[in-house]
Structures are given as structure tokens and as C-alpha cells.
Amino acid sequence: MKKYYFIAVLFCSALLYSQDRYFINSDTRLYTSADTSSEFLGYFKYSAQVRLLSDNQNGWYKVLADNFNEGYVRSEFISKSLNARDVKTVDNENPIIYGGDHYHGSNHLFVLVAGLKVRALPDKNSKIREVLFTGDAVTIGYFPKNEEEWVNISGSINEEYAKFTLRKFVGKRPDLNVLIKNFEKLDVNNITERKTVSERIVELAWNSDYSKLPSAYEKYYEVVKQLNDPKLLADTELNIALAKGLAKHKSPEQIIAFSKKAEFVLKGTKTKSLYLSQKDLVSTFGKPNKKASISDDCGIYLSDLFYYYPDLEVSVDEKNNKAEIVKVFINENNKLIISPNHILDRSVSEKAFIEKYGTYIDASIKSPHHYSIITEYSQFGIEFRNGKLFAIEIFFYC
Structure with missing residues (x-):
């Protein structure tokens, strides 16, 4: 009715x-x-x-x-x-x-x-x-x-x-301290209610600031161990490592200095920046599998025309012989070199990435396995699938 x-x-x-x-x-x-x-x-x-x-x-x-x-x-x-x-x-x-x-x-x-x-x-x-x-x-x-x-x-x-x-x-707005006190009052054997309240604690900590995350995940981890679900345990342990890194987050100035000289290696060739000529692009990768025009109301891309390859996506200005890298799929041919000691390639696991770069990245509970590192004029969106580095996308500021 x-x-x-x-x-x-x-x-x-x-x-x-x-x-x-x-x-x-x-x-x-x-x-x-x-x-x-x-x-x-x-x-x-x-x-x-x-x-x-x-x-x-x-x-x-x-x-x-x-x-x-x-x-x-x-x-x-x-x-x-x-x-x-x-x-x-x-x-x-x-x-x-x-x-x-x-x-x-x-x-x-x-x-x-x-x-x-x-x-x-x-x-x-x-x-x-x-x-x-x-x-x-x-x-x-x-x-x-x-x-x-x-x-x-x-x-x-x-x-x-x-x-x-x-x-x-x-x-x-819920009070995080009140939620924690309510959690601590619950009977340790009341797993259902403890899970409900601890989930709220974790989510509210994400909606507060990074410094709240480690203690929030400690409460949640108590319940996860009681549930003894292997996948949930592994996911939570990964998030605990992430929380510890985020809680010691570096300043924007430190992160920009860290990412300033980052460059891609595509099919063994360094790009030296996010840009290359359209002729060099076609010479290296051949004709694109697909061309398409996108709507770019902000004007953040080089051009509305995109070339799509199995390895990457590129914004291309054919008239002026220019190309701008937008997304790179990480495989044996492609990687991102932040510095000689910091290379993101297909060998990098999500766990190792978090442990090494947790203080440099931003993350959200709403986008698991997606991270970002800011640069001076953009940010790198870093995606993992099945625990392995899958793709790096460049998001330009509008």
C-alpha cells in the first residue's frame, strides 16, 4: 500500500x-x-x-x-x-x-x-x-x-x-567519547552489540580526524578477534596499519616536496613530467584503441579529446602536438618513480605501500583500497586490487 x-x-x-x-x-x-x-x-x-x-x-x-x-x-x-x-x-x-x-x-x-x-x-x-x-x-x-x-x-x-x-x-552529531564509554560498558560476550557500537566508533573517527583512528580500530579489533573471520581480520589489520600512518600525517608542504619530481616510466621510457608530444605518444604506444571526447566543465585537462590504450588514458591536443597523462595501469611496462628510493611498480603490495607511505597519503573509509598523494598542482590517485597496485590516476585541481 x-x-x-x-x-x-x-x-x-x-x-x-x-x-x-x-x-x-x-x-x-x-x-x-x-x-x-x-x-x-x-x-x-x-x-x-x-x-x-x-x-x-x-x-x-x-x-x-x-x-x-x-x-x-x-x-x-x-x-x-x-x-x-x-x-x-x-x-x-x-x-x-x-x-x-x-x-x-x-x-x-x-x-x-x-x-x-x-x-x-x-x-x-x-x-x-x-x-x-x-x-x-x-x-x-x-x-x-x-x-x-x-x-x-x-x-x-x-x-x-x-x-x-x-x-x-x-x-x-554523535560524541566519540560517549560511544567509547558505551562500548566499554557492554558485556564482553555481547558480540552483536559490541560490533554495532565499534563500527560506529570507527566511522565517527574517520569523520573526525586521523588522530582518532588508531584507538578506534583498537576497539573494533577486539570484536573482530572474537568473530574470528579470516578476511575481516586481514582487512582490519591492514586498516590498523593505515590508521597508524595517517595519525602521523606529514604536512602538505612535506608531501608536495616528496612528490615534486615524480615521473612515470612507460614502456621503459621516462616521461620526465606528465606531458609528452602527441607524436611521441603514438610512436611509443601506436594508434589508440579508442578515441572519445569528454565533458570538461572545469577545463582541467589539456583537451576534451582522450586516447584510450590498454596501458593508459591520455588527454590529447592533436592540433598543438601535445599529450597529458591522465591514468596509467601498472604492469611490467609501467611504473611511477617518486624518487630513486621510492618506486611504485607491480611488485608493491597494498600492505607494503601503507607501511612505507602511510604518513604521506590520504584515504577514506568510503573508498577502500584507494589512496592519494598530493602534488603541487594535482594529486595521484592510487588504486589497489587484490592487494596489488593496479592503477595510478592524476586528478587535477579544478
């Missing part, structure tokens, strides 16, 4: 009044009737998006919130657009965090649980759009009062971009 209900809501909203987007221009609430003394369904924050389901009726609009809740909002709080002159009334009971802080640039709250599956519709069976982690900040314009209601965490009423989770899974 739920699916039919959502389809009906969308269909009715298109027929009833308008598909135009309107904005909430101040803190207010979504009421069940056109009366501020009536029950309310949830909280709106400044800049929340709604659709109108009625004309102005005695100073009230019936609206559709971004999670498909229907209710009433006073007309003075509805605007076709926002501007700097808006007078914002503050609702002290509204839990949504206003504007930007160092976690997020818009109105937001935080994910409270580990591995949160975000849906395309407010339905547990709908398509998974994303998986979020404890401590991730999410954009919220409307927050329902009922914990079992769905909340749209995309900040957009546009169904193409909307992302939903249950309201009970988002809230005030």
Missing part, C-alpha cells in the same frame, strides 16, 4: 496546484490544519523547499514537504525566492542546525548509525542511492517530529535527487 500512496501523492501534487518549487523563508512548522494551535508534523528551516497544494487561504498555504508530508504553513513564510533581506525567526525547539559549520555548509544534521542505506523513495524496498557513515553530515530542510517518519536528506524536493532515510537515524 505504501508504494501506491507515494505514487498517488506525486500524481495529486501535479494536478492540485503547482509543480513549482517554493522556499521557506524562516523557521516555522508544518501544521495539520490552518491554525498555529493545531498539531504540527515537523520543523522547517530557512531555505527548505516545498510545493504548493492550494492557493493562499486566509493567510495559509497547504504545502507538500520534501518527504511528502502534507500540511499547512502561514503565507508569510512562503517565498518564490530567497534574498539577503529575509527576516529569519528562530524556533529554539527546531533541531536542524542552521547554515554552515566546519562539518557542512548548509542546514544539516548527522548520521547516527553505521552503514546507513539511503533510499530513492521513502520506502524500505526502493533503490539504494548511497551508503552513509556515522558522523556524516546531511542536508535537511524539513525534519518530521515522528521518529518513524522518513526524512529527505538531499536538501531538494526534486524527485531526481531526493534521498531518504528514517528520521530516527539522523540527529545531533
Whole structure:
């Protein structure tokens, strides 16, 4: 029945009044009737998006919130657009965090649980759009009062971009120290709960700073040893090594100095930089397997034209006889020489790479087995597969 209900809501909203987007221009609430003394369904924050389901009726609009809740909002709080002159009334009971802080640039709250599956519709069976982690900040314009209601965490009423989770899974940012204390209070034999809490500790540590990672993984490792899963043990031991390196992260200046003279060796030929002539490229690798044009809105590549080889991907300016290396697949022919003592080739295992370069790299829990090393004008994206170095991609700054 739920699916039919959502389809009906969308269909009715298109027929009833308008598909135009309107904005909430101040803190207010979504009421069940056109009366501020009536029950309310949830909280709106400044800049929340709604659709109108009625004309102005005695100073009230019936609206559709971004999670498909229907209710009433006073007309003075509805605007076709926002501007700097808006007078914002503050609702002290509204839990949504206003504007930007160092976690997020818009109105937001935080994910409270580990591995949160975000849906395309407010339905547990709908398509998974994303998986979020404890401590991730999410954009919220409307927050329902009922914990079992769905909340749209995309900040957009546009169904193409909307992302939903249950309201009970988002809230005030979790406190890492509180999570650790809760973990330590658990019975050592309550493995299920200890795993749940330790996963949240690790994810929140990733969403804090690198210095928090070693102690977070120590807690998680206690549970992993209880589970005695060989793959999970190996993965966790790799992450512990990574955490130790990241916790001693070098400064950007030190990393740039380290990577400054890096150069590829392609089929035994040093590139001396990321650039070579188009003629030398074709002379060395032959005609490309494929040519394609890409959309480059930032203008970060040499050209929109790309040559694709089994060994590498290159941006090519045919008119000016120039080529720029974009991605290199590491094999017996190709490697990256950072310095004479620091060579990344197919013999480098992921474990050895982490142990040697852990203090130079950046990493994310959301992209396992992917690492980066910054350079002055770009960064090397380093990918491992099955424990071996697979490819190195150059990401230029936009």
C-alpha cells in the first residue's frame, strides 16, 4: 500500500496546484490544519523547499514537504525566492542546525548509525542511492517530529535527487567519547552489540580526524578477534596499519616536496613530467584503441579529446602536438618513480605501500583500497586490487 500512496501523492501534487518549487523563508512548522494551535508534523528551516497544494487561504498555504508530508504553513513564510533581506525567526525547539559549520555548509544534521542505506523513495524496498557513515553530515530542510517518519536528506524536493532515510537515524552529531564509554560498558560476550557500537566508533573517527583512528580500530579489533573471520581480520589489520600512518600525517608542504619530481616510466621510457608530444605518444604506444571526447566543465585537462590504450588514458591536443597523462595501469611496462628510493611498480603490495607511505597519503573509509598523494598542482590517485597496485590516476585541481 505504501508504494501506491507515494505514487498517488506525486500524481495529486501535479494536478492540485503547482509543480513549482517554493522556499521557506524562516523557521516555522508544518501544521495539520490552518491554525498555529493545531498539531504540527515537523520543523522547517530557512531555505527548505516545498510545493504548493492550494492557493493562499486566509493567510495559509497547504504545502507538500520534501518527504511528502502534507500540511499547512502561514503565507508569510512562503517565498518564490530567497534574498539577503529575509527576516529569519528562530524556533529554539527546531533541531536542524542552521547554515554552515566546519562539518557542512548548509542546514544539516548527522548520521547516527553505521552503514546507513539511503533510499530513492521513502520506502524500505526502493533503490539504494548511497551508503552513509556515522558522523556524516546531511542536508535537511524539513525534519518530521515522528521518529518513524522518513526524512529527505538531499536538501531538494526534486524527485531526481531526493534521498531518504528514517528520521530516527539522523540527529545531533554523535560524541566519540560517549560511544567509547558505551562500548566499554557492554558485556564482553555481547558480540552483536559490541560490533554495532565499534563500527560506529570507527566511522565517527574517520569523520573526525586521523588522530582518532588508531584507538578506534583498537576497539573494533577486539570484536573482530572474537568473530574470528579470516578476511575481516586481514582487512582490519591492514586498516590498523593505515590508521597508524595517517595519525602521523606529514604536512602538505612535506608531501608536495616528496612528490615534486615524480615521473612515470612507460614502456621503459621516462616521461620526465606528465606531458609528452602527441607524436611521441603514438610512436611509443601506436594508434589508440579508442578515441572519445569528454565533458570538461572545469577545463582541467589539456583537451576534451582522450586516447584510450590498454596501458593508459591520455588527454590529447592533436592540433598543438601535445599529450597529458591522465591514468596509467601498472604492469611490467609501467611504473611511477617518486624518487630513486621510492618506486611504485607491480611488485608493491597494498600492505607494503601503507607501511612505507602511510604518513604521506590520504584515504577514506568510503573508498577502500584507494589512496592519494598530493602534488603541487594535482594529486595521484592510487588504486589497489587484490592487494596489488593496479592503477595510478592524476586528478587535477579544478
